[in-house]
Amino acid sequence: MSETPPLALRFALWAQRQAYVVPAPLRRLGGRTLRRFAHPGEQTSRPGEDWSVPLVSGRGAGDLEALRPMAAEPRPSVPPRPVEVTAFRRVRCAIATGVLDVGGAEEVAAFLARRLPAHTVDTAVIYSGTRLPGQDGVGGRLARALADEGVATHLVTPDDAADWMRSWRPDVISGHNADDWLLDVATEVGVPWVETLHDMHRFYHPDSWVPEGRRAQRIAAQVAVSDLVRQQYLVRNPGYPEDRLITVPNGVDAARVRRVDRARARAALGLTDEFLFVSLARYCLQKNTFGLVTAFADVAAEHPDAHLLVAGRANDDLLYYEQTRQAASSVPSADRIHLRGHCANPLALLAAADAFVLDSFFEGWSLASMEALAAGVPVVLTDVGGAREQLANGRRGHLVANPAGNAELVDWQVINDLRYRPQGNRADLVAAMVSMIRERATWATDRERLREEAIGLFSPDESLAGHARVLRAVALGERLPTQGWRADDA
Template sequence: MTDTPPRALRLALWAQRQAHVVPAPLRRLGGRTLRRLTSSDAGTAGPSEDWSLPLVPGAGVGDLEALRPVAGDSRPAFPRPAAEAAGSRRVRCAIAASVLDVGGAEEVASFLARRLPSHNFETVVVYSGTRLPGQDGEGGRLARALAAEGVATQLLTPADAAVWMRSWQPDVVSAHNADDWLLDVAAELGVPWVETLHDMHRLYHPHAWEPERRRAQRISAQVAVSELVRQQYLARNPAYPGDRVVTVPNGVDASRVLLVDRAQARAALGLTDEFLFVSLARYCLQKNTFGLVTAFADVAAEHPDALLLVAGRANDDLLYYEQTRQLAASLPSADRIHLRGHCANPLALLAAADAFVFDSFFEGWSLASMEALAAGVPVVMTDVGGAREQLADGRRGYVVANPAGKAELVDWPVINDLRYRPQENRAELFAAMSSMVRERTAWAADRQRLRDEAIRLFSPDASLAGHANVLRAVAFGEPLPAPARQSHLA
């Protein structure tokens, strides 16, 4: 990336920062024009994925991505729910996703594909692509991983979906941000559809509410991954029966919480006594990286040894990444803010971290923060789906106010207006992060407790059983389990 972007790009970035004063219709029209300026010849580029670069200038480094779990560290023994009754009817379940590359919803779909067979399910993952629009590279990392493990997958198009579904004859579809044309096919063929509400982003604008009410008439049941998501959905679609929306919190996959040696991970990043905040998040408006960097500037001014490391892909919105990069470069603490790309070894980043931080506008149930807790890392997180359950009593970190205000009422107009503007939670986020730094000794001594509690609370088997119970009930027309309404996990 050049220090002085081309004139067209500078104009695009300036226009984005002024967009809040423009009427919404003109803003949408202008947004399409600005997105055309994210091509490589306009001077935009993603963050570096070179993990041999140290976070501290001049420090020696190692190969972070080559670090492996500690020898002898086995998969944690998660608490298991009651065993499935012997002789239960076998369920043929199509697990439907859209782009099968990387992402929280796709990880949950893959987890179910791998594990539902233990509940007498036959599964196949159906998907419609491997790359997001504008995404570089081959994509399809999860699709390839599942195929390598022997998990059945099927690429479908609108032209062949009905033929495939008639041939395979699923008893039920478990949907994870799947395409609506697949719902059309399932409804036409009478295959019941269970929607998994991973988050509410597609319903954060009033114009989407009435189409969703019509769409939901074809949905047999819905699984909300957090109680906040359940509340948000029913507030926007009050006509949908509340007893058909069941809360099933996500669990943490045991393979994703193995421990990497902390000393080796920190040495690989060139760290000694610095306090490292890690945020594993895509560079996009939802994750609010711009707001996080803004708040961290206050933390850095008070704590000279604090560092922020953000790791995630930027291809969703290169202009957003560039805005964030330029903000970080303009700050006095620029050398302590590290905006990196995807890391193939997130376990090593969590091992090196002193705290995990999210300043998101919305989540459904963050897998990244849950995995941080299971690695023994305390979390600072905005009030989004899953935050209240994960950080209920303050023993595992801090929930701070949502940057858009009341979490139940978050919507796109408010989020868009706050994209590059001052946010009300800045002082509270600064206070929580500063508290983490001041109390570093206590949190460091608590890493094993944090890990043990997370493993107990976020059992993947409990989550698996919750999905299995809903899918089986819908497949065979049985009563659904009672919806969970807990506000926290004890």
């Protein structure tokens, strides 16, 4: 794409930046109009996905995605907590999701599909799509990976989903951001539904509260991935029984935290002594990539050896990516802000990183930050779901204020208004990132401790057992487990 975008796109980008002054109904209407008018799919660029290009111009590099984990894997010295699963008979669970491509909720769904059979819950995955609207390529990366591993998968439609359920006969369905029509079909067929609340984004507008109250009447139980998400949901849907909403934190899948040689990973990116912040995040409003990039410009001005590498898909909102790209290209440190696409080898990126950072408006329980900790990388997180548990009062990184203010009162109107405006946590975020750089030697010697704590505390078996207990109880008509996990457990 040329440095000067077409006039229509320039107007659309300018209008987005001014949208906070427009009343919400007109803003929503204008947003839809601008997207049609600007044709972002044709006029915007995409982040590069060539991981053989070095971050530092003129340096040698290698194929980062080709780096494989090291063979020897020392066992962590912190033992996982004991887990007990009571099993009387096996049950069948359909793991239901929407677009099965890449993303945190989809990764959790895939993790459960792979591992629940070891906890007496047989699984199949049903999904309704492989690509987001406007997404290029074939999509469906997770769908193909699961199928290649022998996990039963099925692409369902409103016309054939009921037939599939009657044929496979699940005892329970585990929902992960699935389309509402799938819940309708499950209700029709008579299969109980357990919803997993990965975050609260659907409920950040008051108009959603009453419909959710009606929808929740058809949900047998819900699993919240963090205490903050549980609290946020009960505030917005106070009629839902508290004893049917159980906190089960996500676990670290051992297959996703194997070690990659740090020296080789940094060499593949063309790095020597530079300080590298890595952010594994989609380019979208939730992840607040624009806010992160603009804040990092302040960090880079003070520390000329600091680099920021963002890796994630941009197709969720191409205009948002274009705003972020232009913001990054407009600052003096533009050559140290690297906006890349999806990386098929995130373990190598984390091995190369000195610190991990997310400036999100909301999360349920960030898998990316937890995997960073399990790789021994300290993290900077905003106050979102799971952050307090993962950071443990500063033992594993820095917690900064939510960019929208009070994390328990986040809503879409506030988030939309702050999309391209100065945010209240910018100074805190900059200070935390600068602190990471100044304390580089300390955090470097702490990598093994961080890794062992994360793997020991966030055991995949404990997370799986928690899901299995809820799913089995619903499938067999038994009493749900008590709410036993709290943030201070971490």
